[in-house]
Amino acid sequence: MQDIIIKTRNLNKKYNDFYAIKDFSFELKHGEICGIIGKNGAGKSTFFKSLSGQIFPTSGEMEIFNKTGKEILEARKRIGFMIEAPEFFGDFTAEQNLEYFRRQKGIPEKNIVSKMLNIVELEHRSKKKFKEYSMGMKQRLGLALSLMNNPDCLILDEPTNGLDPEGRNDIKRLLLKLNRENNVTIMISSHILTEIEAIGSRFVFVKDGKIVKDLSKEELYSTSRKAIKFKVDNTAKATQVLEREFTGIEYKVLADSEIIIYNLLEKSPEINTKLASNGILIYNFTIEGENLEEYFLDLIGGKSYE
Missing domain, CATH: 3.40.50.300 (P-loop containing nucleotide triphosphate hydrolases)
Structure with missing residues (x-):
């Protein structure tokens, strides 16, 4: 120790x-x-x-x-x-x-x-x-x-x-x-x-x-280096499902109806299934990389750390 x-x-x-x-x-x-x-x-x-x-x-x-x-x-x-x-x-x-x-x-x-x-x-x-x-x-x-x-x-x-x-x-x-x-x-x-x-x-x-x-x-590296990213037909409905079904989920709604999830990578198949079973159309469901600076900016908000 x-x-x-x-x-x-x-x-x-x-x-x-x-x-x-x-x-x-x-x-x-x-x-x-x-x-x-x-x-x-x-x-x-x-x-x-x-x-x-x-x-x-x-x-x-x-x-x-x-x-x-x-x-x-x-x-x-x-x-x-x-x-x-x-x-x-x-x-x-x-x-x-x-x-x-x-x-x-x-x-x-x-x-x-x-x-x-x-x-x-x-x-x-x-x-x-x-x-x-x-x-x-x-x-x-x-x-x-x-x-x-x-x-x-x-x-x-x-x-x-x-x-x-x-x-x-x-x-x-x-x-x-x-x-x-x-x-x-x-x-x-x-x-x-x-x-x-x-x-x-x-x-x-x-x-x-x-x-x-x-x-x-x-x-x-396990949280910020990878994130779940996908596009849906209804972001409002999708976020309601995410918050209801997955306790502690950390996500952000991006432009062009995209959503990025920063944790729960191990539950990505379940997330995909839950969204689909609630009638949400999903496009380009991928796991993408993210660096420390991007993680920091998303965590504390803002476009600049200065």
Whole structure:
């Protein structure tokens, strides 16, 4: 059984009458790369800031490495956070910036700076001033800072935001290396959904401050990679039959009298039979593929995830 690194129960953060996160119950297990997926304002950053101690939840419970209450302060030291862009000194080199934070954090190991620069592959640019860095290099330095306390877990909010494809690939490769070679558990949010799909082992979809879906990669592939799609002569009647006969069915009516069903693939013959027995004409009954981005957009609504 995997160790649970982070656990929340009914976590809430309320601002006046607005809930930034609501009844947020979540577990992060050792070894995972967990993608937190949601539109801007869905509650991802609020959740991460609650975990880091930057903000305090209104109510609910939180455990970090099985610690609660005041003991969480010590437990947080085992996590590297990169929630907002770190404020590095523009006229300092990468080496000088990390040395400054090493002293601020009270890390006794003096060669930790060179180790971190090597891990994020900035060792050959360590003498270059931060203000001269590209966006990708700045993000890598931010990742180096989050790794300085040799964490067991990384929590990264939009680490590839603003990067070009090459920069995003660099960060993705580094995260996979940290997870596979250093056994670092990772929780990451991003709008680049296909990249989370490439590195993630689990996907948590968030909407309006709530978790609306929590899937392993295997579950994602079995549900979102395939969907039942067909055309009928009467969509209103067809949806009535579907809702009456199949509890928990997840579907959407498309243009041109088409219907797509996202779950219950194992019941596709039964669905076909039930519709036909109720006098509904069915055309082109097929099982089609769907990627993570399409699944996300259908799940939380809207045509764009920005």
